[in-house]
Amino acid sequence: MRIDIISIFPPLLAGVFEHSIIKRVRDRGIVDIQVHDLRDYTTDRHRTVDDYPYGGGAGMVMKPEPWFRAVESLRMQGSAGRAILLTPQGQQLNQRVVQRLASEDRLIILCGRYEGVDERVAERLVDEEISIGDYVLSGGEPAAVVLVDAIVRLQPGALGSSESIVEETFMEGLLEYPQYTRPPEFRGWRVPDILLSGDHGAVDEWRRQRQIERTRERRPDLWAKLSNSDDDVIETTT
Ligand SMILES: C[S@@+](CC[C@H](N)C(=O)[O-])C[C@H]1O[C@@H](n2cnc3c(N)ncnc32)[C@H](O)[C@@H]1O
Numbered sequence: 001m002r003i004d005i006i007s008i009f010p011p012l013l014a015g016v017f018e019h020s021i022i023k024r025v026r027d028r029g030i031v032d033i034q035v036h037d038l039r040d041y042t043t044d045r046h047r048t049v050d051d052y053p054y055g056g057g058a059g060m061v062m063k064p065e066p067w068f069r070a071v072e073s074l075r076m077q078g079s080a081g082r083a084i085l086l087t088p089q090g091q092q093l094n095q096r097v098v099q100r101l102a103s104e105d106r107l108i109i110l111c112g113r114y115e116g117v118d119e120r121v122a123e124r125l126v127d128e129e130i131s132i133g134d135y136v137l138s139g140g141e142p143a144a145v146v147l148v149d150a151i152v153r154l155q156p157g158a159l160g161s162s163e164s165i166v167e168e169t170f171m172e173g174l175l176e177y178p179q180y181t182r183p184p185e186f187r188g189w190r191v192p193d194i195l196l197s198g199d200h201g202a203v204d205e206w207r208r209q210r211q212i213e214r215t216r217e218r219r220p221d222l223w224a225k226l227s228n229s230d231d232d233v234i235e236t237t238t
Helices: 020-027 064-075 095-102 119-125 141-152 200-218 220-227 232-236
Strands: 002-007 032-037 082-092 106-111 128-131
Touching (some): 002 064, 002 141, 064 106, 064 119, 082 095, 095 141, 106 141, 128 141, 200 220
Parallel strands (some): 002 032, 002 106, 082 106, 082 128
């Protein structure tokens, strides 16, 4: 998979992808991540990427020309890929969206700044708009890091054990069960006895029940979706 990220602050992204799972995946050639400076696609002496908004109002808006030049030029190198504009107005990111994007062969991610990007970029250049949540960041770079991290760890070979993905929070629409490690007792707080019992069937059942309980309590929205779906996950509830 190839991921191109376009930003006016490439140094904000330098280093972020050089550690842990993302580094391993890059080193193994599973994902190729390239960061590009939007200003390299300007044509004026001042490398201008923004201008005043038509109709007035506060702040500056990112001009369309550098974005079109950047994406069109990147698309000439390899497959067209799927271009994504990061914006608080986009579809909200969730694990289903991450899974869908993780199966693309190439993503081109556009990080906005200032008051946002000329609407023609959203309407005519990108394939979709993604938000990482209902809050406003000062730029798309932190959102790009979130998106890339979530996508990269789903690539085959990224994690040590494929099970670690299968059982994770959201993968079946449920939150994950509580996890414990040694010591078995810390400050008088014991790990649930069942986890120390060695009875795998009982452990599985205990975990399933905790997943259901947690999802119901903490994320009634997720629980309602599951209850309305054909998924047999909740048939195990009592
Ligand atoms: C200050 S924001 C612009 C917000 C815009 N004026 C609005 O109200 O929708 C600057 C840039 O940060 C990025 N950004 C901000 N919040 C985001 C979010 N929740 N998800 C994804 N990107 C976000 C976008 O790329 C955006 O163009």
